[in-house]
Amino acid sequence: MAEENKEFTFENEQYRQTYWHTCSHIMAQAVKRLWPEVKLAIGPSIKEGWYYDMDAPFAFTPDHMAQIEAEMKKICKEKLKLERFELPREEAIKFMEEKNEPYKVELIQDLPGDAHISFYKQGEFTDLCAGPHLDSTGRVKGNALKLLTCNAAYWRGDSNRETLQRIYGIAFPKKDELDAYLERLEEAKRRDHRKLGRELGLFMTSDLVGKGMPMFLPKGYTVWQILENYIKEKERKLGYQHVMTPCVGTVDLYRTSGHWDHYKENMFPAMEVEDESFVLRPMNCPHHMMIYANRPHSYRQLPVRIGEVAHDFRFEASGTLKGIERARHFCQNDAHLFVTPDQIKDEVAAVCDLIFDVYKDFNITDYRCVLSLRDPADKKKYHDDDEMWNKAESALREVLTELGIHFTEEIGEAAFYGPKLDVNVKPAVGGEYTLSTCQLDFCLPAKFHLQYADKNGEEQTPVVLHRAILGSLDRFMAYLIEETMGAFPCWLAPVQVKVLPVTDRAAEYAREISSYLDDHGFRVEVDERNEKIGKKIRETTLEKVPFMLVVGDRDMENKTVSVRTRAGEDLGAMSLEDFAAKLRDIVDNKTDK
Known part of the structure; x- marks a missing residue:
């Protein structure tokens, strides 16, 4: 019995793709209800969710996407039955011409002359499609769907053809699954190497x-x-x-x-x-x-x-x-x-x-x-x-x-x-x-x-x-x-150590420290800006520098460095020689401790 139940869950790839394909039709129906002048191209399910390519006389904005989502939820609640039917090729062409859907007409014209063309009808909306689909729009949980982005796309992937708008969406059987997915997207944004690289x-x-x-x-x-x-x-x-x-x-x-x-x-x-x-x-x-x-x-x-x-x-x-x-x-x-x-x-x-x-x-x-x-x-x-x-x-x-x-x-x-x-x-x-x-x-x-x-x-x-x-x-x-979210291991970090003088009096000592570490093969910078030490520490932490050496009057007197890590650990004061030996061990063994 458990195996039979899996057939109609997201554990089953075929069911998952069918679910998302049905969502693409629900989205197209919502768009046509809101803006009948929009022309439809193709709307397949993909690895994660679905998209639909559309030719609209305006650019879809976040406000438009919110309207489409709201209408989709209404369609889900209407529990419209999806009905499949076929037409001979010429009748199918005429049917789509009457609906003023030129992209659908072109798709049908590319099919063999003896082909029987399949359509799916849900309420007032009918779309050219080979299927399969769920049996009702009510099978889709309206509170667990989300439209994600809208990008440009060439018709049939040809840069010499019309530029369409491609709306991507995702849906799940349960809202908490959608929430978890959206959180993963946010985590991906935080980790995006393009953002961090900039x-x-x-x-x-x-x-x-x-x-x-x-x-x-x-x-x-x-x-x-x-x-x-x-x-x-x-x-x-x-x-x-x-x-x-x-x-x-x-x-x-x-x-x-x-x-x-x-x-x-x-x-x-x-x-x-x-x-x-x-x-x-x-x-x-x-x-x-x-x-x-x-x-x-x-x-x-x-x-x-x-x-x-x-x-x-x-x-x-x-x-x-x-x-x-x-x-x-x-x-x-x-x-x-x-x-x-x-x-x-x-x-x-x-x-x-x-x-x-x-x-x-x-x-x-x-x-x-x-x-x-x-x-x-x-x-x-x-x-x-x-x-x-x-x-x-x-x-x-x-x-x-x-x-x-x-x-x-x-x-x-x-x-x-x-x-x-x-x-x-x-x-x-x-x-x-x-x-x-x-x-x-x-x-x-x-x-x-x-x-x-x-x-x-x-x-x-x-x-x-x-x-x-x-x-x-x-x-x-x-x-x-x-x-690593940009926090490279110490041996790979572009700057391994940043020396932060607390006052102008410590600037010369900071430069001596930098020169010593540089001579020992480490990548080091000195922050000599006339800024408060708290700001220097915060900004160096955001730069993901593995070690900060905070040096003030006491360090100058004792010939020490006060060591902090980008993780916020205060390792206390130590001699420069001891710190250099510690850093050498970390770099040579490719560890961060």
Whole structure:
């Protein structure tokens, strides 16, 4: 009986989507009641809630949204029955033309001539829809629904078509579930790396520079450099060789790799220069293939591990851009490992060890491993070689199993050239996303005719592991900002110590302290403003600086520093040497205590 009940609860994905889809119709009905002149486009359920695209002769404001919500609640109370019916294509077109719904007409015209078109009717309102829906508007709890935002959206995703308004909504069976969801949204706003990045002076954007082209300010670039040096040092100890390659390549390079055929829509348009076509690179593997091909290799030299923190460019849709988490310019912590088939297991194991070692340093514990496979039904999306795919997928699955790594499998998430291990993190707010990846590739080495001489002197094709530990440094930094709310661990903080003189008399002593700490490799600032010490402490706390050294007359006399933390702890007075030793231990061990 309990299992049957779950069928009609939000634990059931199908029921949840049906519930939200019904809400989209209720919202459309409310809008048409209030403003009959509004034209309807599409209104699907999505991962969380629903949206409806509409063509209105005015911009929807918060006041409009409140009116729509109120009308939706009325419709829920009316308990209108949802009735499905079908019409032949031509009758369906005429039906929508009479209702003056041009977007619906266009959708129907794209369907086959012999199609029977389904509609759903609730009270005076009828909408084109394949369904399914709840049987009554009364099934939706009016006090547990909320309209969230209204954004611009192109009709059918085409920037050359009409610009519509997209209203998003969410609903739950119980009001307390809605309240909890809205609180999570507020928490997400508080943690939003775009907000914190602006407040803490980490990065900025400018429409004049270009959408999706973030610029790192001094403090943000300090964090960025620390991350770069951190991962490069770990890689060097594991035998990686770092290179630097250009941010552009010829179209022919990407035709050879297959990116031009499989990834062109995500690339910036080609630039014509001296009868050659160049593109901004979306990834670095073709360049690294050419570096490997630069000289002959013996099996004794493999594996060859080529690493680079590389600038890449992808033409992401403007609606998907999000600060430094998803941008059109970013820097990948990229590497390509050229290995023999016998080395695959050991090298994948080493990559996984590196991933999990890094996660320990950053206290990342909420993650899961996914084996991302191709979708065999979508041959256009992937390199077309069934034998290669079967071999690569089986090899990676076998390696992960032998290593004892727990993973799930997801169809359709592979790279176009091969399967991959994705490590997906669950951030403090929002849905999970991939942070680290390791991809197994039999495809590109063959395309670029890469070779090595085996122990018999015969030419063989190496296998390539594409791997990124921090993913892109930009996204990794966005993740850290939101996880820590800008309070970076001390070893990573752009300013580790701020010296706060209580009076002008202590300013010179404060500068001596700063110089001492700077000489010992710490990042330190002095606040010499003519402000009360309470204000200095408050503002330094808001800046998320790990340690404050408050120095006054007594500290000058005793050659001590009074130590406070950003958490509000007063650690008392200690010698500068003792504080420096304490700070060194904290930084070296990557702790905050």
